[in-house]
Amino acid sequence: MVELADVLTDLRLEGESLEALVTPLDDAGWHRPTPAPGWTIAHQVAHLAWTDERALQAVTDPTGFLADLADIDPARFVDEGAAAGARRTPRALLAAWRDTRARLAEALATTPKATFPWYGPPMNGTSMATARIMETWAHGEDVAEALGVARRPTARLRHIAHLGVRTWSFGFAVRGLEPPAGQPRVELTAPDGDLWTWGPDDSSERVTGPALDFCLLVTQRRHRSDLALRAEGAVADRWLDIAQAFAGPPGAGRPPAGGAHLPGAGGPLASGAVAPDRSGVDA
Incomplete structure (x- = not known):
């Protein structure tokens, strides 16, 4: 059986792996286009930061998450979240993503048996952390491709x-x-x-x-x-x-x-x- 602590360790490592790719970039590098149409590297990181924020809300304030979920426009909210984050300076965006994913990991570690709402079926802590690994890796692939890097x-x-x-x-x-x-x-x-x-x-x-x-x-x-x-x-x-x-x-x-x-x-x-x-x- 997979332990939540092990999954959270791998989530941290996956985040650090992507962060190591983008930290050395100058402003032009952050605005390099990725395989996702209309999304730059900044959009990719902003999307991860935005989704980590939503996951943190689902874990710490499930009632508020569900209320916000009722008000979203499914056709626009992902792109709008990424675009808003991409308008931040690279330093501010990276710092926000680093802080949010750390707070999410801490929140998941302290609620191992709880179940949280999400955009799909509800998830427990291990499933939520696994999903965050998956998305961090997937968007990291887009960033690596934009940079011409084989991970x-x-x-x-x-x-x-x-x-x-x-x-x-x-x-x-x-x-x-x-x-x-x-x-x-x-x-x-x-x-x-x-x-x-x-x-x-x-x-x-x-x-x-x-x-x-x-x-x-x-x-x-x-x-x-x-x-x-x-x-x-x-x-x-x-x-x-x-x-x-x-x-x-x-x-x-x-x-x-x-x-x-x-x-x-x-x-x-x-x-x-x-x-x-x-x-x-x-x-």
Whole structure:
């Protein structure tokens, strides 16, 4: 069983990893565009700071969070939050994000058994911290891509992969589709060569491949055709076309960078299924 303290340690390390990328940047660097249309590096960090603030409110003031939730415009509030934060100076933005994520970690550590409201299903402390790791890593990928930096994958990917597996039925449900019965077997190769597994080992529905690629898929940072993931079975194949490990509606997705869609390695997106350019407000 994963301990909350361990997840919070990995959340801190993930935040520090991204902070190390952006701290040396000058003003021009902070305004460099990222793969998310209209978002600069400042927008990416501002979004993380904004979402950490919302998570902190959900943990410390759930009644206020729910009241604010009733007043939001779902089509605009993510972009508006990022834009507002991006107008701050880089120093002020970075300091605010550092302070908020520290206060969130402290709040989660002192309420380990509580359940908190969110933009998707309610979450406990471990789930909330795992979601923050996922989003920090995903937006960190956007920043790294903007800077032309290849980040070395770490064992922290296991949290993201676990969330991607846990939410396997969500990709169906968010599109108004009935989730199939039975969870596929998932076997992923970790950065150190170990094998990470989920689901029944005798399932005829299987997903295999690198853990990094699976994490890029479920955070929708890469198109499926550009990843070395393989699906066996119709359910597993369909899932990989619509997988998302975050709350909110599906969006426009990332276009393929190249490479053919091979039989058994995925097919075209299901009719009406789209994937987000940004991971938005993650579950």
